[in-house]
Amino acid sequence: MAAPPCPPRRPISAPCFILCFLLGFVAGLFPFAHRHLHLDLHLPASTILVREDPSSLVDTPSPPMLPRRAPAAAAEEEERKLLLVVTPTRARPLQAYYLRRLAHTLRLAPSPLLWLVVESGAATRDTATLLRGCGVMYRHLSSPIPDALQDRPRRRGRRQDRPAVDSRARQRNTALDHIEHHRLHGIVYFADEDNVYSLDLFYHLRDIRSFGTWPVATLAPGKSKTILQGPVCEGSRVVGWHTTDRSKNQRRFHVDMSGFAFNSSKLWDAKNRGHQAWNYIRQLDTAKEGFQETAFIEQLVEDETHMEGVPPGCSKIMNFHLHLEDKNAIYLNGWQTTQNLDAIIPLEKEEKPIL
Helix, strand or coil, X not given: CCCCCCCCCCCCCHHHHXXXXXXXXXXXXXXXXXXXXXXXXCCCCCCEEEECCHHHHCCCCCCCEEEECCHHHHHHHHHXXXXXXXXXXXXXXXXXXXXXXXXXXXXXXXXXEEEEEEEEECXXXXXXXXXXXXXXXXXXXXXXXXXXXXXXXXXXXXXXXXXXXXXXXXXXXXXXXXXXXXXXXXXXXXXXXXXXXXXXXXXXXXXXXCEEECCEEEECXXXXXXXXXXXXXXXXXXXXXECCCHHHCCCCCCCCCCCEEEEHHHHCCHHHCCCCCCCCXXXXXXXXXXXXXXXXXXXXXXXXXXXXECCCCCCCCCEEECCCCXXXXXXXXHXXXXXXXXXXXXXXXXXCCCC
């Protein structure tokens, strides 16, 4: 007897197929979701973990977890003022030493910080190579030398310090032009490369609201005494000045070039200046030697009431001005030499005894 024919197979409805597909998809993702929940439950509240590549979870083991700063720490860093550190430099024997020493200090300073390095004349490849490896966010600028100064003859027995002072003023003005053109909001500080700076200084700079000043210690060349120049403060109020140079008593403000800092908005916003008679804030290369600082500060503030003593009391020396320049040294291109490398006293080879 022949077997009865099988009944026809009923087709699967589309809603049933979609429901089964979704259930299987969710069941397949459950182990991964369980692992995420297990990790998150054991993390401290102030730490958030971020994966480098979430797609790698399918075929590879769990990727390393990278810690990310908590939102409070990120917000605090965003609120920090940008430090605009301006450093004029020129090709000379100790240039690499000065720049590297200052770069090591700036690398330890809290971010955000922008280092504006301005070279006299064309930017050199040696300085560019050094800055690329300094580990600090920087901008390499150049300050062209006017043709009138390039063609100026040098006379014997005449001091050449004045052209160097004029060059540094032009270099700082180049940095101020860059800051004003790009509207870089922050605290502007002129940090000469041959000075020594305490790390505390860069923490106190962000406390400045408009214009801040502090005393600077200078080691007099050929002498064992230290000259102190800067404000005398009662709290944050400037009430007098430290000075020992009687020939400079005619100066309005007895401040070193590395002994003050100011808000960059003063360059383009006259409302933020205590002295609104100036429309163009720049260093004057026509000022007498020793009067460049006070001539520039007089454009920013009207008197001591518009200054802030940093830190309160002005009782801390945070940077020193040293005279370490070697005028008799020779500048080496690339700070390297291929001459005079032969051994003066060669080592004699010891003859091994024959056994």
